[in-house]
Amino acid sequence: MLIGEVARRAGVSTRMLRHYDALGLVRPTGRTVGGYREYSEADIRRIFHVEGLRSLGMSLRQIGRALEDPAFTPAALVGDLVRRTEDRLKREQELLERLRTIDASAPSGWQGVLRVVELLHGLDSPRAARRQQAVLAPAEDVPLPAELLARAVLAEADPNVAGALRWALARAGSDGVASVAPAVRSADVAIRRRAILAIAELPGDEATALLADALGDADPDVRRHAALAAGRRGTAAATPVLVAMVVEGTNDVEAAEVLGTLARDPARAERILGAFAGEIAGHPADPAVRIRVAQALAELPGTTAHALLRQLAGDEDRAVALIASALAGVLEERPGR
Template sequence: MLIGEVSRRSGVSARMLRHYESLGLVRPSGRTGSGYREYSAEDIRRIFHIESLRSLGLSLREIGRALDDPGFTASALVDDLIRQTSDRIAAETELLRRLRRIRSAEPAGWEDVLRVVALLQALGSKSADARQRAALSSGEEVPVPVEALVEAVLGETEPNVAGALRWALARAGDGGTALLAEGLGSPAAAVRERAVRSLAEMPGDEAATRLRGALADPEFAVRAIAALALGARGVADAVPTLIDMIVVGRNDTDAADALGALATDTATADRIATALADRLAHDITEAPARGRLTQALADIPGATATRALGELSHDGDRAVALTAAYLLRLREAG
């Protein structure tokens, strides 16, 4: 079969067939009397093998080895192709992500594009100072991609840089709230904690809703941050976790202050006072925890808290009784 017919049947151009021949990949088995290349059935089969291997991404040199080297291992070749393809996909995915972030900043011209690129590079710098400067300067000249800020804040371990990133994210608007919520689903407790810290500084009802969900987190530190943030927003759902914080002595003063701030109406004040009294009556045996719970009643107004303090003034734990009696006198004097 002559080269033109082979090209037509195989879909490989005559020029490429000559290139294959120059590389030694396929050699026509014969020549016609006029000197034209003549391909046998075996030659054509080899051409199809070459094209099949090219479709897998092999270079022509690798194809030559695969077809001619008896010691060439097919499984090793496939494993290497998988690795190369995975690396290429990862690189292309990262490039696509970066391009989308640049587009989301809506650059007006190449100067804006270059500024966004520089900002993204700084946010990913190994230098904490560079990352902090990037966070503090974000949004000054061009809008910073919110996705980049969220990614940075969820991965940041340096407290000062994390604070700057949370500040920048809060300035960027509500767009980061949903992305931060994805961080709450991370299997890593540290990532969930960073997410809830960031949500605590985000305005709006959506952030409050996400924080409510964080009250069920298996990690106490995550629940505690969410509870303090919700307490500051006047959300009474935080009460049980705030009381837990007082019991374990973790940010207990802040938790007691939050309970006091929540007790703005009679119903909520009575609910908090009852919950504190129940913990004292049933759950708490260690003296320091009982003392902290008693002290927390000081900032809770209303008859229920006063009655609880009256009962505690006769408590078998002398320290608790003295604290309760002192708090009662302060109420009477007030």
């Protein structure tokens, strides 16, 4: 069969068939009287074998070795092709994500595109200082996409870089909350913690609602971060978690300050006092808890906590009694009493 007919049947150009011949990959077994290439049925089968292996992404050199070497093992080659294909797909997926990120930022000009590309490169750095620098670099009035910042802050383990990302996300506008919100329901507790820390710095009712929902999270750290942020926004539902933080001694000073802010409302103050009274009664053998409660009571406004402090001033533990007495005296000297 002549080269033109072979090309038609095999779906391979005559130019490629000549290239195969020159490489010694598929050489026609015969020639016509006029010197034209003439392919046998075995030659055509070999062409189909070559094309099949090419479809797997093999180079012509690899194909030649595979067809000529009797000791060649297909499994090793296929395994190598799988790994190389996975690597290529990963790189292409990363490129696709970058392009989508740039597209989502709706850049108005090349300056916007270059700023996002610069940020992407910086955030890929293994050096925390470089990642932080990329976030804090002058933006030149080019807004950064909230989706990109949210994805970065949810993956960032370094506290300094995470802080810079949260700052940038807060400046990104109303899209910030929507970009982070799904992560609050993540199965990965580390992601939920990062999400709550980010939401805590974002304004708006939607952020406040997410913080309130996180007060019931299974992870104590998520609950604590949510309680501090929600309490600062006036969410009374944060009170039980904040009281528990004082009792446990976990960020108890911050928790006491937030409780002091919530207690400016008389109805909330009554609930906070009731919660602390229950904790005093519930920890008769732990003076450290009663000391922390006494210190937290001193953060409450006006005369709200005076009676409880006077009760603790008579505590059987001398350290508790002295601290409570001193704090009660401080409250009595406050202006406006």
